[in-house]
Amino acid sequence: MKTQNNFAHFSRGGKLSTPYLKFTKVDAETAKKAFTPQELKQIMDMFVYFDKSGNKTIQRDDLGFALRAIGYLVTTIEIRELGNYLDPKKTSTLNFEQFITACYNVRNRKPNKQEIINALKIFEKNKSGYIDVKEIKSIITKIGDVLNLTEFDTVISEITQQHNGFIKTDDLVNLLIMS
Known part of the structure; x- marks a missing residue:
């Protein structure tokens, strides 16, 4: 193909x-x-x-x-x-x-990686490359195809690079593209 x-x-x-x-x-x-x-x-x-x-x-x-x-x-x-x-x-x-x-x-469409990156950059503080877990949790559990808190915690646990309540943006992008 x-x-x-x-x-x-x-x-x-x-x-x-x-x-x-x-x-x-x-x-x-x-x-x-x-x-x-x-x-x-x-x-x-x-x-x-x-x-x-x-x-x-x-x-x-x-x-x-x-x-x-x-x-x-x-x-x-x-x-x-x-x-x-x-x-x-x-x-x-x-x-x-x-x-x-x-x-x-x-x-069979594939997500557009750059669009996901651009969307998540909005949630980065000071363009640090990290997103606050609480903020993204609040959004994902309330907007769009919502996840409940347990589902969110399960998904986020797959990302190993959590730093003091923050998620590395690149790790979240890769997780979203995999799913």
Whole structure:
């Protein structure tokens, strides 16, 4: 499988940033094999549901709705990038092979390490390379896909470099990318 990185975006600061998804060029049969029979049925059912005209295609504008209905968390930018990747001629429709490829790419996406680093740098005091365990614990146990306190303590215990209540930012980044 070949990974393509065709897109770049400007961040709020006007600097060039890396794309949200790196796409894997994969044929539909290979993509289908990556899913369990139950997942494949759900994907097929969702495709049929969004095939409003009955011509075995869905509107490119419905891609985000369909992916989210399956349960994938995708951003508007990721959907736009995926649409551009799957439909470079801008036909505005996607067939099932393109849709299953979209599902495969979203499911198998890898986190963007630089984005995680940038996000965690916000929590560093004085750009020290360390984050206060209490502060990150407060955030992770209350926002987003929350962890309970026991889960947090289990995850953090995997990071061996705790220094007086601080976690080395690089260690936390590596842990987040592994999971």
